Amino acid sequence: MNQIIPTPSLKRLPMYYRELIRAIDSGIRYMNSSQLGKVLGIPSTQVRKDLSYVADQGRPGVGYNTRSLADTLENFLGLPQPKNAVLAGVGNLANALILFPGFRHYGIHILYLFDNDPGKIGQELAGRPIYDIHDMAEIIHEQHIPIGIISTPSAAAQQVADTMIEGGVKSIWNFAPITVHATRNVFVLNQDLTVEMAILSFSTLHSDE
Amino acid sequence: MNQIIPTPSLKRLPMYYRELIRAIDSGIRYMNSSQLGKVLGIPSTQVRKDLSYVADQGRPGVGYNTRSLADTLENFLGLPQPKNAVLAGVGNLANALILFPGFRHYGIHILYLFDNDPGKIGQELAGRPIYDIHDMAEIIHEQHIPIGIISTPSAAAQQVADTMIEGGVKSIWNFAPITVHATRNVFVLNQDLTVEMAILSFSTLHSDE
DNA sequence: TAGATTGTTAATCGATTAACAATC
């Protein structure tokens, strides 16, 4: 997908960003790589290395200006650009996601909800109407929606993904416990909570005193 | 935490398990490393390497018996052992988690819910009473609960984690957007969805046609 | 047996980390 920055580094950037915002909210104007690393459990060398992919903003002897580094990361991650999204599969998880305060802050706006259950189509959830999934590809296409979120049962997930891709999304966030594959060059983030659950299970039993 | 198996391999085991269960449900009795790798987007060499940490069950020329490999993985991950859990912070996410069908299958049972909101304490959610968070450490201790799930706002998360650790949990699954640290030797899984959101944002804007 | 696929060694690749000159 990108060669700008190694994937492990990319995954840490949002954490730096998150902590910088927290620091700014506490009135902290400068942080150095050791402080930033400490709250995240990351060595300071790695913090500097990661940040070097993004910008060279640090002041030797001083550290990083929290506001300006946060801005740099924000722009690098594309958070200020509004990005519309559709969500397919209206259940409990969908409900939690829609009400999740994070989305707005990260520029992601869930505009349309879809389901295939006639009992749900036409109803509302959190003020958003639920549409027939058969209309999804068309709406994605017409409205140029770049993000698809899948919270259907796993049996439906791949087909729903195909429909989203057909409509023209650029990325998919899949919560169904299955690895969804993209035909075209679409970014797919498979977020299977049962995988984490299994690791939690293993770790609970191996947490050696 | 463990030297039995490298962390990246450990994280793939639940996916193999998941696909094996799916295969079994479809009546498939054998799968080889290429087939298993294909559905997950993983090279067959890596599949074999990963599985070699767990057992040597494959039959050259044939592949893996789905039932027996699934059993091996299940036991390795500790899924059959019942593991009780408490959850702190009763909001929308908590609601989705409690109703998530996956937990039971992975042997995790959310027994007690806690909150600090007097308006919620004494109420019920999905048939479970909501207790005062001030009683959490004591209940964890008395009932020997090994897992703590955090779905509080981030400002409360570290303190809630400390209380869980004080009570004696062995592992913590934290959904608050903050990196929680463990004092003792407790496994902490920080599941910050805003991190994924930021990566989704970046990837959406960099999905090069 | 011939064909297929495993388990594992060794080579490759890429990420992390130590060290330090540059610089505020």
Next chain:
DNA sequence: TAGATTGTTAATCGATTAACAATC
């Protein structure tokens, strides 16, 4: 200036992958 911290090079570490003898 002296002290602190950056950005980056080079060394280390560990994971992925290619290759192949062992084996069903």
